Amino acid sequence: MSNDVFVITEHMDGKFSDVSFEMVGKAKELTSAWGGQAVAVVVGGGAASNIFASDATIHVDDAALSQFNPEAYGKVIEALVKEKSPRLVMFGWTAMGMDIAAWLSARTGKPCVAYARDLCIENNALIVNSQVYGGKMIAEVAPEGDMVIVACLAGSFAVEAGQGSTAATQIASPVALVGLKTKFVEAIKPAGGDVDITAQAKLVSIGRGIGSKDNVELAEELAQKLGATVSSSRPVVDAGWLPRTRQVGKSGLKVKPKLYLMLGISGAPEHLEGMKSAELIIAVNTDKKAPIFNVAHYGATADLFEVAEAMLELL
Amino acid sequence: MNIVVAIKHIPSIADDLPVKGNNVDFDSVDFVLNEFDEQSIEQAVLVKEAVGGTVTVVGVDVIGELDNVLHLALAKGADKAVKITGDDPAADSHQQAKWLAEAIKGLSPNIVFAGVQASNDLDGQIGPMIAAYLDMPYIGGVSSVEVSDHTATVNKEFAGGFGAKYSVSLPMVVGVQAASKPPRYAPISKVRQVAQMATIEKVAPSGGVSSGLSFKKMAPPVVTGHAEMIGGSSKEVAAKIVELLKSKGLA
Known part of the structure; x- marks a missing residue:
């Protein structure tokens, strides 16, 4: 040793x-x-x-x-x-x-x-x-x-x-690399055609708290009013509610927007890896102990739907 | 095709995690299926639908409540369910992987699926360990799987949308990040029906390993910074956020 x-x-x-x-x-x-x-x-x-x-x-x-x-x-x-x-x-x-x-x-x-x-x-x-x-x-x-x-x-x-x-x-190689069962076939490049979230100044980012695909529309409306783009944490993409091009985090993209408005994202380490350098982070989550509140600049323990709808009325 | 899914029943992180001694107080928390296992079960059923075979879901019954999870897996398309009567909520990944590997060996699997990670994988994930114990190749972070003859073609995700396609001679262990399609929904009526009909095979745990980790402390993170919290009703919160954005020229 x-x-x-x-x-x-x-x-x-x-x-x-x-x-x-x-x-x-x-x-x-x-x-x-x-x-x-x-x-x-x-x-x-x-x-x-x-x-x-x-x-x-x-x-x-x-x-x-x-x-x-x-x-x-x-x-x-x-x-x-x-x-x-x-x-x-x-x-x-x-x-x-x-x-x-x-x-x-x-x-x-x-x-x-x-x-x-x-x-x-x-x-x-x-x-x-x-x-x-x-x-x-x-x-x-x-x-x-x-x-x-x-x-x-x-x-x-x-x-x-x-x-x-x-x-x-x-x-x-210190070991003979023969008879491998795993073969590399080809590299996969990021899918094009969608908006590039790494280039956006403002992101409205949604997490598991958004609840269903139908509710994504509310985030889209809010983003539109703010001149922002909708991004998300991994579970939203895994559920098929948004394309993978919108995913922020370890297995997604790293973003550094001027505004990162988070609705229903708890802030798992994998997500933080992708957004913690954003200039202004505002998080709305019902769980007052969500880890995101240790990272966000501003936070509110509130219902994201009520907050988003009220914001729409004011914008 | 013998398709096996190894699952983990883990403490829910939706609520607070109370501490007892140097670990989580397992008696005071709800246990749920690891979220990546939902993807892994779906991927297994998709492979079965594509090439035929049987899907067997195997898990360690750490708190004696695994039946509910297994019934849900059966309602979603799994054919057989096996529970290892571990009955130890503190069983770590090494221990569970060893028990799972011993149980899976007897199923002569062609392909084994596991969730790519779990939030309680302090000592690493069960997928790569099962692969090591069974001497099979492993690829994790997988988001699509196609099987033909004795080969699986899998897409592995790296960061930022980059990835790689691999072709692997079976048997292998796949760590699932996301199934090729979002997990299907099983109506509660179907789960209830399955619960009445299903037989869950019980297996005694076999083989012991230690993770070699001794716990010194388990505690919520020491907070060095905290968000400035905006109080009030949802309308008041909204008004304050809008005001803040306007003051910074962001709305």
Whole structure:
């Protein structure tokens, strides 16, 4: 066992995600206390990997890794951590990290903490804060054993602390990537043809509280009066009430409008990832303890339909 | 085609979550089906409708009230329901995944569906763990699935509308983000009818694992900032929001 911290970085179309840099910065903070190395792990080609502030960067490349493939990437990361025995392996709680972190935990028998938003060391032991139950609770846990896997929420740490110019060591895959059952077929690009919500100055955003497809019309009317566009949280899109092009959040789009008026959105961490930088956030929700009220600038515990109708009369 | 859906019965986050000791006070909260499992059940039924087969829904009965959830799944098109008599509301994802994997093994599945995540997945999601325990490939964040012969073609979502299409040799485990179509509605009369007719198979939990996490504390987040709350009736709230927007040149 070493005291190293491995950060499993992620990139797409040649660009690393912010959470990769965030985790490298955090890893450096942890290893300065532990005495190990903060190691950035880059899997797959097509991205310049000498851009981290890590103590070392390992870049694994192979033809089978040219596109994200959970099976191939999982095998590589498993072989790597088994060989190098880091004390901590950090993933992003992202579309990529979510496919591998818990899988690796079950494969290796090492503990995993998901939804992680902070890590610290107390008496030489790792303590992880995890934002569970839709952001309503913070669990503080101490993972046992000689290797711990965490999956970190994007936006938890500073990006800048992980940016640097450490040269990467290129290595071949530590495991033969033959006989894979998973094959990458093609990339899917965002559907065009709809309004681009990332380019709008004002958004009226609706959540589960809107209740039904018929009620979306009320939000449309309000948006029209305000010169705004209707966007939403994920459940509204999953229910088929709005197209996926309108979805704000982790699996949707990141927006930064001048106005983000939220009707019936509780503010789960996944949604906050997509809108917390909006200039003015106003939230209307019936649940006075909804996490969104910790993030919004203005809030009201009220019935969204009554408020929206009353606003329509005044506008 | 043997289609299996692994579900999770979890504390509802619609209400406050009281704390007892270092964890949620499970006796004082309502349990609901994980919302992503509704999508996962729908996707499983859509696959059955496309290629034939049977859909078996399996879950750990953590508080002894899983029957209601299983009846709803049957009313929506599942064919068989299995409950693992875990009876431990604190059973973590590792433990549930292990029990589920042991139960699913006996069903000789061609494809296993699970919700991509649950709000209580402190130690990770059951989908990738079931895949690891059963030595099957896993892809999560999936929003459409087509099955032909021994292959599944799935679309996985990344952020911002980007995604990727994969083709996977079955068997596999799929973590469902959203079904290809919105989940169907099952009228309460049908659920009641199913509840009277249905047989739910009971399975004893088999296999033990530990997540290796010890709880130090569970508490609502410490609030560092809070919205300025606008009080009054809905009309007063509306008037104040409109006034605020006008003062900032936003209305």
